[in-house]
Every structure is written in structure tokens, then in C-alpha cells.
């Protein structure tokens with residue numbers, strides 16, 4: 209199989225973890241006989257410094273013309289005061305690629321349970337995935353205004369039923385090949401958009417008789433994620449609730465560095481990135497955890513290229529490396545081997 | 561001191577826990593020489609059943625004419641399908657009383673650490689308070705619409721600078737008599753309302769040179785509440801973020817039943833309620849935990865009546881009762897004495 213991948217290393221530790229993921233993809237290509245053609249482009253803070261825009265036109269064009277996009281991380285304190293910020297590039301890229309479905313798995317890795325801030329009996333068996341609406345809602349709806357004197361500010365939370373239908377459909381599809389349960393999170397006792405959301409979930413559910421559905425208010429969901437994380441399978445929710453809850457849940461495994469994400473559109477290229485930030489404090493030191501980026505590349509193999517066997521090979525190699533005790537600094541707690549980014553990538557490569 | 565209190569027992573376990581709180585207030589009145597005049601009114605589901613409205617006019621009038629309002633709990637499955645729902649009464653009561661500042665302390669009680677879903681070393685020392693904006697934002701702003709065909713839905717998130725100023729001010733006042741730190745939570749990288757919020761926090765901060773301020777994005781705050789709960793003091797945020805984050809944080813102590821809240825206006829009566837729900841499954845069984853309601857009454861003594869000594873006497877009696885090992889079912893985990901609602905109230909009373 210031949211595929212075109214646009215590579216956006218981004219800022220901070222982005223380039224380092226990206227290098228690791230590309231090495232692993234090389235390994236996949238060799239072992240399984242594929243060809244991945246990569247084009248590296250500037251994005252985020254690095255692009256602002258170079259051309260003034262976090263998403264230059266040639267970067268966007270390359271992304272649109274490829275089969276998938278890999279992204280390292282964006283942002284850093286040097287751009288925090290800017291009017292044009294790295295995150296704006298990310299928001300625009302999502303919108304331009306129309307990647308409306310953000311998938312964020314939450315899983316406690318075997319051997320890493322002790323990293324969780326939760327008691328072990330609580331996290332045991334936690335294995336769920338967020339399906340977050342990513343291109344609509346309060347992030348993008350107009351009007352978004354500040355009045356002339358600066359005295360009043362307004363944001364708008366709008367959803368069309370099409371936007372809700374396609375994301376809810378995605379959640380049911382996913383649940384039907386997982387544990388068969390969808391938890392839909394809303395605030396239907398307060399929001400009009402949530403009332404519509406709930407109706408659409410109920411009517412979609414009729415098409416999936418084997419999937420169990422529950423509605424949960426967002427405040428209650430914020431509690432249950434911590435008190436009973438093992439009760440979830442697929443959690444579907446709108447953009448802002450998804451932003452908050454998926455980050456909350458990301459704490460459960462105790463290791464942001466190992467967590468991947470995928471953002472999918474109907475048919476265009478998907479966008480794959482680890483959930484960790486650009487970690488400027490450790491950038492260039494060779495100690496960043498490449499696992500989140502590598503598992504994001506595995507999600508790309510699965511969701512954009514339908515290479516399930518290949519995705520599993522990468523995931524298995526990662527699990528085995530962790531189980532063998534290799535640990536970058538962020539997940540090292542005194543046992544096993546403290547490992548550099550490079551060595552971690554080598555160990556994963558060895559196990560493929 | 562003479563004070564008028566409107567009492568809204570509400571639904572489910574509301575009446576049971578309210579009875580307990582009123583007994584404790586009787587004890588306070590006797591010991592400290594005050595007179596608390598109480599008027600009991602219908603509210604929530606009980607009021608819907610009686611008159612069709614969750615907040616009947618005579619209930620609202622009584623609330624407005626009193627010095628403070630005590631509320632048990634509202635809601636229950638029998639009203640879940642209703643168009644007029646118990647929560648609507650709560651939202652309207654908040655708005656009518658103009659209680660814009662919702663105070664929610666989060667504290668791990670000595671002797672109850674084992675109830676937390678978090679590892680003990682994480683929760684040790686956690687002692688912070690939410691200051692949530694309660695009468696504005698996306699809960700109340702117009703337009704809130706659904707188009708004719710039901711195909712599109714819109715909610716609006718509006719804040720005026722006055723609304724933001726008064727809640728931020730409240731947070732700084734509180735921080736200056738606590739640990740001297742305000743964490744302001746927003747989503748300034750996405751929302752116009754958050755940008756205004758951040759500016760107002762910065763300008764208010766200038767008046768409180770002894771209070772340290774930090775800005776935190778809501779997604780990051782959702783992580784930090786679980787990973788580092790002991791780092792917070794006062795957390796101030798808008799209505800919806802406050803709803804989600806304060807419920808998330810309520811899981812930390814592992815015992816919703818012991819947690820109080822206060823909702824304050826500029827000068828009118830405050831509204832005091834435990835954070836737990838109406839728990840219809842255990843209503844009438846005499847096993848509900850009265851501590852959340854009793855500590856809410858203590859907050860009333862402090863915030864509405866400026867009776868600091870009295871508030872502390874109640875809080876001390878509660879702590880001592882818990883330390884002596886008395887436990888209602890919700891916080892009983894095999895050690896200490898399994899205690900009924902009534903016995904719990906008696907034990908607290910004894911220690912005042």
C-alpha cells in the first residue's frame with residue numbers, strides 16, 4: 209500500500225517525538241511491505257516565527273492533499289502573549305480538514321497502574337474512548353463578540369442536527385465493535401442544544417439495537433469518570449464538554465505522555481496527535497515520551513489506512529516495551545529502566 | 561439575634577436531612593441566645609404535585625422576605641418526564657434571589673480519607689473552595705432557541721462586565737481571609753467571554769496585592785483538580801465551568817453526603833443547600849446523611865448572619881462526631897458505628 213502523510217512536527221518536544229514515530233512507521237513499511245511518503249511542513253509556533261501564520265497556506269494544502277496528517281505538539285510560552293497564537297492554527301486546521309470526530313482512548317496500561325492518582329481498585333479495567341465533536345459548537349459558532357466599550361461579551365453555542373447526527377453515528381459504530389455501550393453526555397436540563405442532542409441520540413439508538421445507551425448530565429459525568437471509570441465504553445459529547453471531560457479522564461492513567469488521539473472526517477485525511485503538550489521545559493533534552501505520538505501513528509494505520517494488523521503490531525510492541533520495564537522520565541517511578549526518547553523508540557522497534 | 565429563615569425541605573431525603581439541621585439550629589439558638597423563626601414552604605417536585613409549579617409564588621415571597629433560605633434537595637424520577645421540572649424551580653429561585661455567588665468548599669475530613677477514590681498522598685491537605693458564578697452565562701442568556709423544524713438549536717453565553725466583576729471580587733475577598741491564592745478558570749484561547757473574564761481578574765487583582773493569582777484553562781483545571789488537589793485555595797469561574805468542575809471536585813472527599821454549599825447575593829437572603837441530590841432510593845428509610853445539610857446551616861450562620869462563633873461550634877461538633885467514628889451508611893466502610901440519620905444528629909447535638 210502507498211500512502212501520503214503530511215508531517216507537522218510543531219513546537220517543543222513535537223519534533224523529537226515525531227522522529228520516533230516516523231522510525232516506527234519505517235519499520236512498519238519494511239515489515240509489511242508498504243510505502244509511506246512523508247512531507248514535513250511548518251505548523252504552530254514554528255510557523256508563526258517563520259511566516260507570521262500558525263497555518264501557512266502551503267502547509268494546509270499539503271495536509272489536504274495527503275491521506276493523513278501527523279502532528280507533534282504546538283505552543284509555548286514565547287507565543288502566549290501573541291494575538292496570533294499556535295492554537296489558532298490547530299483550530300483552523302481542524303475546521304479546514306473537517307475532522308469533526310475526535311477519538312480519545314483512555315486506558316490504564318498494564319504495569320503502569322501505580323502511576324494513576326486513583327486507587328488501583330478504582331482504575332482496574334478502565335478502558336473507554338471519547339468521541340468528541342470537534343468542529344462545531346461554542347468553539348466556532350457566531351456571533352462571538354465584544355461590544356465597543358468592552359463591557360459585554362458574547363459567545364454562541366450552535367449545532368445543526370446534521371452536525372450532531374454524524375458524530376453520534378460515529379459513536380454508535382464504534383460501540384458496536386467495542387463493548388456495546390454509548391454514554392451520551394449533555395446538559396439537557398439547561399441547554400437547548402442538549403435537548404436536540406438527546407433526541408438525536410435516541411433516534412440513532414433505534415438503528416443499533418445491540419448497543420446500550422445512557423444519557424448522563426455533564427456534571428454527573430465529571431463525577432463518575434473519577435468514581436467509576438470502569439463503567440464506561442464509548443462517551444459521546446459536544447466540543448466543549450468533550451474538551452473538559454477528556455482532559456479530566458486523561459489523568460486517570462497517570463501518564464499523559466502515553467496517550468494518543470485521532471480526529472476524523474467523513475472521507476478526507478485524518479489528523480493524529482498525542483494529547484500531551486509541547487513541554488518546552490524538556491524540549492531538546494532527549495527525554496520526551498514518544499509513546500503518545502507512536503500510538504497516534506498506530507491510530508492512523510487503523511482509522512485512515514484500514515491497516516488493522518499493522519496498528520496492532522505497533523500497539524503490541526509498545527505494551528511489551530512498557531511491560532519490559534522501559535520508562536521515560538515522565539512515567540519512571542523508581543522501578544524498571546529510566547530510558548531516553550531514542551532508546552524507548554529502539555526498544556519498541558526491536559519488538560515489532 | 562432574631563432571624564427569619566425560610567425552610568424548603570423539598571423532595572426525597574430533603575425533609576429528613578432538613579429536620580436534622582433544624583434540630584441543630586435549635587441547639588445553637590438555645591446555647592447562644594438567638595431566635596430563629598422558621599417558615600416551611602413547598603418547593604421542587606413536592607410543589608409541582610401540589611400546585612403545578614416548582615416555585616409557587618407564596619414560596620418565593622417567603623424566601624424574599626426572610627434573612628436566609630435553607631433548602632434540602634429537589635427532584636426525583638417521577639418528574640423526569642415532565643415539561644415543568646423541579647430544577648426549573650431551583651434555577652428561577654437563584655435568579656429571583658440574585659444569588660450570583662455559589663460557594664462550594666471541598667475538604668477531606670479527618671478520618672474519612674479512606675473514602676476518597678484518590679490515593680491518600682494525593683488528597684492530603686486538599687482544602688479549597690469554588691466560587692461559581694450562578695445567575696448568568698449560558699444558563700440564562702438569550703437567545704436560547706430551536707428552529708421550527710427542530711433542525712437547529714442555539715444557546716447563548718453572555719456576560720456583562722458587572723456580572724464578572726462582582727463574582728471575581730467575591731473570590732478575592734475570600735482568598736484574602738484564606739490561603740491568599742485565586743485560581744481563575746476560563747477558556748480564553750477560545751471564548752470571547754473568557755477573554756473579558758481574564759481582563760477583569762487581572763484588574764481586580766491589582767486591588768489585592770497580597771493575593772496571588774493564576775489563570776488556568778478549564779481543560780487543564782479539570783486535570784489538576786485530580787492530579788494536584790492540594791495546590792488550590794479559591795477557584796473562581798463562570799456558571800457552566802463551575803457546575804462541571806465543582807461536581808468533579810466533589811468526588812475527591814469520597815462522600816457527597818457531607819458537603820455543603822452557599823449561594824450569596826449582594827445583600828438579600830442567601831440560599832443554603834447540601835450538594836447531594838434527593839436520593840429517592842433511600843428516602844424515608846432514616847439512613848440519609850444529615851451532615852451536608854447541617855454544614856450548610858453552619859455556612860448560613862457565617863455568611864448570612866455573621867455568627868462566626870456559632871458556625872464554628874457546629875462545624876467542630878460535626879468533625880468530632882466523625883472522628884468519634886459515627887457513620888451513616890453512605891460513609892460507612894466497615895469501621896466505626898453504622899448510624900441512622902437521627903442518631904447522627906443526636907451525636908452532633910451532644911457535642912455542641
Ligand SMILES: CC(C)[C@H](C(=O)O)[C@@H](O)C(=O)O
Pocket residue numbers: 295298299451749750779
Ligand atoms: C488548544 C485548544 C484550543 C484545544 C481545544 O480546546 O480544543 C485543546 O485543548 C484540545 O483539546 O485539543
Ligand SMILES: CC(C)[C@H](C(=O)O)[C@@H](O)C(=O)O
Pocket residue numbers: 397398427647650651803
Ligand atoms: C439542577 C441543575 C440545573 C443545577 C445546575 O446545573 O446548576 C445543579 O447541577 C447544580 O449544580 O446545582
